Amino acid sequence: MEGQMSHMPVGMAAMFAGIFSLTVLYASGYRGVSGLLEGARFGALIGAFAIGAFVVHNYVNLNIGLMLTVQQAVAYFTEWVVVGVTIGLIYRPAR
Numbered sequence: 001m002e003g004q005m006s007h008m009p010v011g012m013a014a015m016f017a018g019i020f021s022l023t024v025l026y027a028s029g030y031r032g033v034s035g036l037l038e039g040a041r042f043g044a045l046i047g048a049f050a051i052g053a054f055v056v057h058n059y060v061n062l063n064i065g066l067m068l069t070v071q072q073a074v075a076y077f078t079e080w081v082v083v084g085v086t087i088g089l090i091y092r093p094a095r
Contacts, residue, residue, distance in 0.1 A: 019083060022046060026087050039088015040081055047077035047084075 026042050051073045059069040 019087075022083070023087050023091065026084070026091060027093070030091065030093060032093075035088035035091060036085060037088075039085040039091075041084070042088065043081035043084020044077070045084075047080035050076040050080055 022042075026039070029042070031038060055069060055072045055076055058064050058072065059066070064072075
């Protein structure tokens with residue numbers, strides 16, 4: 001546990017860098033509709049990507065079991081929809 005906690009700042013910085021990258025992607029595809037709906041759509045797309053690129057990858061390569069795979073899929077999808085909605089509610093295009 002101590003080893004994990006010592007790496008926590010790096011993990012948090014990497015997550016923020018990733019979210020910043022997603023914010024730039026969101027801005028480039030912004031359609032001008034409701035921030036909540038646009039953010040939820042964007043978050044769902046990112047969530048689907050995360051499931052395909054990471055969760056199923058872990059299932060295949062790390063043999064984590066079906067139950068943990070499903071739990072990770074639900075957690076990742078929910079996490080990224082929340083992030084997408086947050087980005088959508090905060091983002092305001094330059095006028």
